[in-house]
Amino acid sequence: MADSTLPIGGAIDLTPPGEVYGTWLEQVHEWVVTVDHKKIGLMYIAYALIFLLVGGVEAILLRIQLAVPHNNFLSPEVFNRIFTMHGTTMVFLMGMPLIIGFGNYLVPLMIGARDMAFPRLNAFSFWMTSLGGLFLYYSFIGGVGLQGAGSAPDVTWWAYAPLTERAFSRGHSTDYWALALIVSGFGTIGAAVNIIATTLCMRCKGMTLFRMPLLVWLNLVVAGMILVTISPLTAAQIMLVIDRYLGGHFFDSQAGGSPVVWNHFFWIFGHPEVYVLVLPAFAIANEIIPVFSRKAIFGYPAMVAASAGIGIISLSVWAHHMFTVGMNSASNAFFVLSTGLVGVPTGIKIFNWLATMWGGKIRFATPMLFCNAFLIQFLFAGLTGIMLSVAPWNWQLHNSYFVVAHFHYVLVGAIVFCFLGGFYYWYPKMTGRMLDERLGKWHFWLFVLGFHMTFDFMHIPGLLGMPRSIYTYEPGRGWDGWNMIVSIGGFVQAVATLIFVYNLVYSYFKGPEAGPDPWDAWTLEWATASPPPDYNFASEPVVSSRRPLWDLKHPEDPDSRYE
Amino acid sequence: MSASTIPLAHGSANDGWMPYKGTVGMLSLIVAETAIFGIFVVAYVYYIGKSISGPLPRQVLDVPIFNTVCLLSSSLTIWMSERMLKKGAMGAFSLWWALTVVLGAIFLAGTALEWKKLIYKDGLTISTNLFGTTFYSLVGLHASHVIIGLTMLSIVLIFALTGKLKSEHSHQVEVLSLYWHFVDAVWVVVFTVVYIIGR
Numbered sequence: 001m002a003d004s005t006l007p008i009g010g011a012i013d014l015t016p017p018g019e020v021y022g023t024w025l026e027q028v029h030e031w032v033v034t035v036d037h038k039k040i041g042l043m044y045i046a047y048a049l050i051f052l053l054v055g056g057v058e059a060i061l062l063r064i065q066l067a068v069p070h071n072n073f074l075s076p077e078v079f080n081r082i083f084t085m086h087g088t089t090m091v092f093l094m095g096m097p098l099i100i101g102f103g104n105y106l107v108p109l110m111i112g113a114r115d116m117a118f119p120r121l122n123a124f125s126f127w128m129t130s131l132g133g134l135f136l137y138y139s140f141i142g143g144v145g146l147q148g149a150g151s152a153p154d155v156t157w158w159a160y161a162p163l164t165e166r167a168f169s170r171g172h173s174t175d176y177w178a179l180a181l182i183v184s185g186f187g188t189i190g191a192a193v194n195i196i197a198t199t200l201c202m203r204c205k206g207m208t209l210f211r212m213p214l215l216v217w218l219n220l221v222v223a224g225m226i227l228v229t230i231s232p233l234t235a236a237q238i239m240l241v242i243d244r245y246l247g248g249h250f251f252d253s254q255a256g257g258s259p260v261v262w263n264h265f266f267w268i269f270g271h272p273e274v275y276v277l278v279l280p281a282f283a284i285a286n287e288i289i290p291v292f293s294r295k296a297i298f299g300y301p302a303m304v305a306a307s308a309g310i311g312i313i314s315l316s317v318w319a320h321h322m323f324t325v326g327m328n329s330a331s332n333a334f335f336v337l338s339t340g341l342v343g344v345p346t347g348i349k350i351f352n353w354l355a356t357m358w359g360g361k362i363r364f365a366t367p368m369l370f371c372n373a374f375l376i377q378f379l380f381a382g383l384t385g386i387m388l389s390v391a392p393w394n395w396q397l398h399n400s401y402f403v404v405a406h407f408h409y410v411l412v413g414a415i416v417f418c419f420l421g422g423f424y425y426w427y428p429k430m431t432g433r434m435l436d437e438r439l440g441k442w443h444f445w446l447f448v449l450g451f452h453m454t455f456d457f458m459h460i461p462g463l464l465g466m467p468r469s470i471y472t473y474e475p476g477r478g479w480d481g482w483n484m485i486v487s488i489g490g491f492v493q494a495v496a497t498l499i500f501v502y503n504l505v506y507s508y509f510k511g512p513e514a515g516p517d518p519w520d521a522w523t524l525e526w527a528t529a530s531p532p533p534d535y536n537f538a539s540e541p542v543v544s545s546r547r548p549l550w551d552l553k554h555p556e557d558p559d560s561r562y563e
Numbered sequence: 564m565s566a567s568t569i570p571l572a573h574g575s576a577n578d579g580w581m582p583y584k585g586t587v588g589m590l591s592l593i594v595a596e597t598a599i600f601g602i603f604v605v606a607y608v609y610y611i612g613k614s615i616s617g618p619l620p621r622q623v624l625d626v627p628i629f630n631t632v633c634l635l636s637s638s639l640t641i642w643m644s645e646r647m648l649k650k651g652a653m654g655a656f657s658l659w660w661a662l663t664v665v666l667g668a669i670f671l672a673g674t675a676l677e678w679k680k681l682i683y684k685d686g687l688t689i690s691t692n693l694f695g696t697t698f699y700s701l702v703g704l705h706a707s708h709v710i711i712g713l714t715m716l717s718i719v720l721i722f723a724l725t726g727k728l729k730s731e732h733s734h735q736v737e738v739l740s741l742y743w744h745f746v747d748a749v750w751v752v753v754f755t756v757v758y759i760i761g762r
Contacts, residue, residue, distance in 0.1 A: 196587060203581065249692065
């Protein structure tokens, strides 16, 4: 290549940027009206980061209250609101925006497209999601409820009926929960429609479906799942609003309705939802692990099939959240088996990641550290999940801290860890600067320490019978010391997170310049400048294998010869 | 050698054909809407016969044959109008399209009359009993989708009558007609569940 050391010479416009920043107001206006997938992606990610911190503060408050028995740091009413908001925030205002933000940013770049299929729908989806979330938080000031003003929802994040019916949840706190999530859900469905249309219709020349990066495949599966996952929640919440405001009887047992119907509808949403959250984490691992093992991903077709399999099977397992509700044995058995079945494609993925690393030349930069921790932690989380999927075991541990420990192990130990790895990996692309490696390692090791202090030991009070959703507990049950360790671990994680936030801000101004391809990676997003220009690629890329940049950097040994 | 392109080895596995993004987007939306309607249908079916008071379906529901024929015919008329558009016969397009709007409006009016009778004569509201709750929710959800569809169809009709719509827009019009066919298909399911199985 005559013009530069860059692998795809014509793809990058090398004219020096002559952009002139307008006034502060003009810059804000640009971001508010943008339809560019990169800016929208960054707004989603920033929104998720803010709510990660808010949800984290809520968690710290909960852990202070639970650190010692008979504590009165938080009243029971406040405790109920805080843990409801913690769960709702982390799932809907942190998790979903984070996965949609990364998907929005990366999918068009990875398929060689200029933008998403429907840019204005993209903007609309972001604003619906974000404003829905702000509406939820307005409840802290505006939600007049049973306990007077300032009533955030206090009905747990799964909001079982009949607690949520008008008679038992006076005032508007539950309405904030339902309406905020309905609004936010429209945004999520819009984003899913966009990702599907973009992936199926806007790939660059030569990129067949089986040459797409696995991240794009997983986002496609996730988008398909979102269509059939969020919709049941929206339907159930509409039913709840009808019950609360129009005198409906969907969940009203006095009129012949059944609160268990809410359980079913909610978990028909709720279980696939957690797979919606975890599959993008797999997507990130699929990109990071090969690059830092210097080896292509092992078993690409099996990974595609396993991802689709997980997506489909996960739609059939929901009632493993309801083993204690009183279904008959045949139903219980069905859900035990289907839940066990979903472990099979998941296991295939874990083995393939290990096989990718085996024989590779591993480089333990910060992204790889987070992904390796993910592998170990996700395995353990999956094992406790399989334990919980066995109905008799579940009857002992349903609604105990064992369950809380299990799902935080997945949510934090797998999902947050992978996304942190993703931050370190793609921050150079998004901002043009590298994150500081030393701070990154401090962040990683402190976070691992805090995570394990909290969530390893949390299993024990659960096994000893400590229920969830209680605002305090008696001394002398054997739970005391464990809760204290769990709480201290929370503070360690908080310190680690603050180091991360400092790194994000500091490196934006002082970090070393990244260039287009700091990690020597292989997918198309690394073929353009960092940060990419508005139009992404100066000329449409043409690919002939799964690793187009490898082909260009190694013309004597292209992947296209082997695929 | 062109620095920005890689020679395609073994030829490209696809011939570069990809579907129209509007169609894919609308089909995705239809999948999501199917899931929402599915939940309401499941609730309706589960609660059949479980009302503990109030009017029963069999006592108050008249099978809306005329309404259904109108709505399902509107699928035919919209298909006809699409054929006219592809040929460039704008006058014929507008005629068939307007007929679609009229048939949809007749369906809505029929629903409104049915509800008026149910509320004022039979005393059935959304809060009367389980049947009332599930009936008005399900049929109402469908009717609201008909309203949205009619609004969009009317906008397209205005574009056609003012000469702005051309035959090269047939892809976009096809996307809207997909939505309309979906609304009709949902009615087939709702009709079967409410007026045949549930009675």
